[in-house]
Amino acid sequence: xxxxxxxxxxxxxxxxxxxxxxxxxxxxxxxxxxxxxxxxxxxxxxxxxxxxxxxxxxxxxxxxxxxxxxxxxxxxxxxxxxxxxxxxxxxxxxxxxxxxxxxxxxxxxxxxxxxxxxxxxxxxxxxxxxxxxxx
Amino acid sequence: xxxxxxxxxxxxxxxxxxxxxxxxxxxxxxxxxxxxxxxxxxxxxxxxxxxxxxxxxxxxxxxxxxxxxxxxxxxxxxxxxxxxxxxxxxxxxxxxxxxxxxxxxxxxxxxxxxxxxxxxxxxxxxxxxxxxxxx
Amino acid sequence: xxxxxxxxxxxxxxxxxxxxxxxxxxxxxxxxxxxxxxxxxxxxxxxxxxxxxxxxxxxxxxxxxxxxxxxxxxxxxxxxxxxxxxxxxxxxxxxxxxxxxxxxxxxxxxxxxxxxxxxxxxxxxxxxxxxxxxx
Amino acid sequence: xxxxxxxxxxxxxxxxxxxxxxxxxxxxxxxxxxxxxxxxxxxxxxxxxxxxxxxxxxxxxxxxxxxxxxxxxxxxxxxxxxxxxxxxxxxxxxxxxxxxxxxxxxxxxxxxxxxxxxxxxxxxxxxxxxxxxxx
Numbered sequence: 001x002x003x004x005x006x007x008x009x010x011x012x013x014x015x016x017x018x019x020x021x022x023x024x025x026x027x028x029x030x031x032x033x034x035x036x037x038x039x040x041x042x043x044x045x046x047x048x049x050x051x052x053x054x055x056x057x058x059x060x061x062x063x064x065x066x067x068x069x070x071x072x073x074x075x076x077x078x079x080x081x082x083x084x085x086x087x088x089x090x091x092x093x094x095x096x097x098x099x100x101x102x103x104x105x106x107x108x109x110x111x112x113x114x115x116x117x118x119x120x121x122x123x124x125x126x127x128x129x130x131x132x133x134x135x
Numbered sequence: 136x137x138x139x140x141x142x143x144x145x146x147x148x149x150x151x152x153x154x155x156x157x158x159x160x161x162x163x164x165x166x167x168x169x170x171x172x173x174x175x176x177x178x179x180x181x182x183x184x185x186x187x188x189x190x191x192x193x194x195x196x197x198x199x200x201x202x203x204x205x206x207x208x209x210x211x212x213x214x215x216x217x218x219x220x221x222x223x224x225x226x227x228x229x230x231x232x233x234x235x236x237x238x239x240x241x242x243x244x245x246x247x248x249x250x251x252x253x254x255x256x257x258x259x260x261x262x263x264x265x266x267x268x269x270x
Numbered sequence: 271x272x273x274x275x276x277x278x279x280x281x282x283x284x285x286x287x288x289x290x291x292x293x294x295x296x297x298x299x300x301x302x303x304x305x306x307x308x309x310x311x312x313x314x315x316x317x318x319x320x321x322x323x324x325x326x327x328x329x330x331x332x333x334x335x336x337x338x339x340x341x342x343x344x345x346x347x348x349x350x351x352x353x354x355x356x357x358x359x360x361x362x363x364x365x366x367x368x369x370x371x372x373x374x375x376x377x378x379x380x381x382x383x384x385x386x387x388x389x390x391x392x393x394x395x396x397x398x399x400x401x402x403x404x405x
Numbered sequence: 406x407x408x409x410x411x412x413x414x415x416x417x418x419x420x421x422x423x424x425x426x427x428x429x430x431x432x433x434x435x436x437x438x439x440x441x442x443x444x445x446x447x448x449x450x451x452x453x454x455x456x457x458x459x460x461x462x463x464x465x466x467x468x469x470x471x472x473x474x475x476x477x478x479x480x481x482x483x484x485x486x487x488x489x490x491x492x493x494x495x496x497x498x499x500x501x502x503x504x505x506x507x508x509x510x511x512x513x514x515x516x517x518x519x520x521x522x523x524x525x526x527x528x529x530x531x532x533x534x535x536x537x538x539x540x
Contacts, residue, residue, distance in 0.1 A: 015300045018153075026435045037284045073154075074311065150438050160303065165420045
């Protein structure tokens with residue numbers, strides 16, 4: 001079975017860069033979050049809908065990110081996102097960031113998430129998510 | 136009658152600076168927000184309590200900020216906050232940012248806010264706020 | 271003579287929103303900066319080139335922003351940017367933010383900037399900028 | 406030999422929280438950076454001095470962060486930072502974030518860094534850093 005890979009494109013903005021002229025390390029986590037939200041939305045899923053229809057919140061448990069090459073202002077980046085692993089209530093998104101058009105690898109991360117109810121207790125991955133990502 | 140002036144002190148952090156090594160212009164609005172929250176909290180008021188007890192949200196309508204001198208990493212700043220003007224449902228905070236210990240003026244702003252109910256309609260300033268700031 | 275208006279489009283990202291679910295007030299200043307950089311770039315001008323070829327830095331002196339309506343995650347916004355006024359070394363950008371596709375006005379700002387040399391002294395607006403914006 | 410542990414205390418600010426009312430995941434990386442800068446500064450080392458005296462830049466290669474419990478607005482946090490491992494040109498900072506006064510563990514990270522010269526090539530850890538952290 002093939003994994004679906006979602007791509008999110010955007011340009012690095014001036015205010016995202018630090019005094020070295022490089023994208024700040026924390027900003028890459030913003031990019032990853034943006035990529036995950038776009039992946040969910042492409043499947044018709046929003047945080048709002050998850051909360052309302054399934055009483056579910058997504059919580060990030062761990063992010064392991066490697067930085068390969070700094071991105072700088074004005075560059076176009078693409079975040080590639082796919083579900084690498086899914087268990088009962090948790091899973092791992094693999095996300096890689098590339099520069100365009102030369103394909104230089106900028107960063108890559110494993111993002112571990114878990115679904116919890118409104119009291120913070122782990123719950124089974126909502127059906128709409130299982131179907132969307134074929135988990 | 137004297138106006139009470141609230142002071143909030145903090146150090147400029149590395150990730151708040153841009154490629155010129157200066158605090159990014161938008162970050163000063165974060166500092167101002169931090170100063171306002173601390174001023175409210177010093178009076179025993181939180182956004183949570185305003186919402187729960189008075190069904191009130193504070194919305195910012197306008198910010199007019201002047202930048203006098205750039206702040207850089209590691210410098211200690213103080214935000215001075217006071218209520219400059221209060222009307223029925225709105226008012227203006229005056230906020231000035233100084234560098235310590237030399238007192239160099241960094242920025243100054245007039246921040247216009249309004250209280251609204253949960254549907255977004257203007258409402259009278261909640262009593263707890265009137266009392267706290269003697270409006 | 272007609273004024274050229276530059277448009278920059280983008281989507282509101284999840285991490286730009288606060289606990290009310292609205293774009294944080296400071297983030298709009300990031301959007302404005304992004305709009306100005308894109309306007310400059312559309313004219314072939316970058317901060318790097320200004321520094322290298324004209325020994326010039328652009329410094330923001332004042333931002334007067336009005337907030338009309340909150341933007342929320344996933345909405346598409348457009349920043350419209352034009353030069354409202356130009357003097358010897360300074361000028362004012364007018365920038366307005368609209369929601370698409372309904373055209374709801376979200377925010378509007380006057381941004382006063384000045385060109386300075388590497389020691390921070392005001393200098394005449396560089397020729398490349400005068401030509402680009404017909405000042 | 407004992408490891409020296411550096412502690413940096415601060416309060417969570419309103420604009421650092423997301424629509425769940427929790428500190429945004431990326432913001433923790435800002436906190437970690439702040440903690441590292443304060444640890445360096447406590448030893449008399451700044452990025453500026455490293456660049457000027459040793460021609461050295463510090464680059465982050467990897468951050469592996471676990472999130473245990475969400476922090477919310479107004480809470481006081483402490484970042485504990487120490488050098489876990491040092492090699493020829495690289496090393497690992499261990500950083501843990503706790504809530505005060507109850508000591509609840511919020512997050513913990515291994516941060517891998519490397520020293521490079523102004524062209525980006527790995528170089529030996531500068532002597533001032535070796536001495537400061539007894540590497």
